Amino acid sequence: AQSVAQPEDQVNVAEGNPLTVKCTYSVSGNPYLFWYVQYPNRGLQFLLKYITGDNLVKGSYGFEAEFNKSQTSFHLKKPSALVSDSALYFCAVRESQAGTALIFGKGTTLSVSS
Amino acid sequence: EAGVVQSPRYKIIEKKQPVAFWCNPISGHNTLYWYLQNLGQGPELLIRYENEEAVDDSQLPKDRFSAERLKGVDSTLKIQPAELGDSAVYLCASSPGGLAGTYNEQFFGPGTRLTVL
Numbered sequence: 238a239q240s241v242a243q244p245e246d247q248v249n250v251a252e253g254n255p256l257t258v259k260c261t262y263s264v265s266g267n268p269y270l271f272w273y274v275q276y277p278n279r280g281l282q283f284l285l286k287y288i289t290g291d292n293l294v295k296g297s298y299g300f301e302a303e304f305n306k307s308q309t310s311f312h313l314k315k316p317s318a319l320v321s322d323s324a325l326y327f328c329a330v331r332e333s334q335a336g337t338a339l340i341f342g343k344g345t346t347l348s349v350s351s
Numbered sequence: 352e353a354g355v356v357q358s359p360r361y362k363i364i365e366k367k368q369p370v371a372f373w374c375n376p377i378s379g380h381n382t383l384y385w386y387l388q389n390l391g392q393g394p395e396l397l398i399r400y401e402n403e404e405a406v407d408d409s410q411l412p413k414d415r416f417s418a419e420r421l422k423g424v425d426s427t428l429k430i431q432p433a434e435l436g437d438s439a440v441y442l443c444a445s446s447p448g449g450l451a452g453t454y455n456e457q458f459f460g461p462g463t464r465l466t467v468l
Binding site (some may be wrong): 241254269271273275278279280281283286288327329338339341343344 | 355357384386391392393394395407430442444449456457458460461462464
């Protein structure tokens with residue numbers, strides 16, 4: 238069965254510092270991995286995805302993520318955090334087989350202080 | 352390009368009452384999803400449509416929940432009767448169908464926040 242773990246409920250960083258939001262996954266086959274962000278009272282917005290190819294994926298708003306197959310991880314990173322990055326971040330995984338559902342982690346709240 | 356549209360945005364009802372949520376996906380997206388998001392949790396799939404066919408409804412509580420997508424475009428999710436535990440955010444998402452949908456991300460609407468009193 239597929240599963241996603243986001244081990245941190247909250248991550249606190251100072252503006253200008255690098256940030257990392259952790260995600261590990263479990264699937265039986267090849268994973269398709271996604272990061273979404275959710276602002277209060279709004280739907281989820283897509284940030285980036287890993288399907289195949291280069292392990293380092295770049296996405297919206299300066300975010301990037303690195304796929305690590307041996308550690309089954311897909312951590313979200315940004316070199317310099319902004320206060321406006323404060324939001325709820327979700328990692329999600331699905332198997333590469335067509336028709337499989339997208340499984341979300343429980344989310345990590347990122348708080349960037351000025 | 353218009354995003355996924357959902358209505359209403361908020362709904363407050365008494366328990367045992369019926370409630371319905373509406374979703375209009377992005378134009379051309381054949382795949383439509385309904386998710387349930389409880390407070391402090393990630394979204395959980397309720398049902399997935401490919402055009403007008405429900406291809407994955409294994410997580411839909413069929414004793415009280417129903418959904419339809421009659422013309423393969425917009426969709427309605429209904430709860431009858433609602434229970435206190437149904438209070439949550441109901442999210443609709445869409446993506447291109449077929450092989451493109453396998454690789455592509457899902458696009459989410461703003462959700463409907465349901466409060467059952």
